[in-house]
Amino acid sequence: MAYKITSQCISCKLCLSVCPTGAIKVVDGNHWIDSELCTNCDGSIHTVPQCKAGCPTADGCVKQPSDYWEGWFANYNRVLAKLTNKQDYWENWRNTYSQKFSEKLQKHQGQVPA
Template sequence: MAYQITSECISCNLCQSVCPTGAIKMDGDRPWIDPELCTNCVGTIHTVPQCKAGCPTSNGCVKVPSDYWEKWFNTYYPLVAKLTKKQDYWETWFNFYSQRFSDQLQKRQHQVA
């Protein structure tokens, strides 16, 4: 199975109605994908998995990486992106406050002189 339904699912049941193989089952009020029936829409008239294409949340049905390294990089890249943004944040913060400190020093030098 290459797709699974995540916690972002809003239980609209749209995926269940568009699945050509009937692989999406209900477990109480939460849908799940039966791996025995799911074909990822391969061999049907659809070019993309219909559970993913029809999901109104865009993340209610996601592809599960099958390869160890694919899964590792899918975790790694978002973490690096967060770190990069934080570095930009701290650099901006430093530049802003160092400029303010410099301005205050200049004011005091003019007041003393």
């Protein structure tokens, strides 16, 4: 299971110099990780993956899941964490839904003959 660089990457180049295996490449300004070279930093002097540890973004460098469902749940958990971190998300959702529902109801009631 290798690491991968996502669309959150801001191309700061920090990971390039810290990777012990030279697995991080740049093509046309886009960073990517060669899974054949990435060892997850296992066997090196580092105790944590250096690309992930030094990345200034939240999700610019993430662990690449080895199978479909592992990837699906990793993505689900990431999205869920983002949603639940937005404390007012459900309140806004409920307000918007209630407002739209009221508008539809009033419009519908206006069409019903008295």
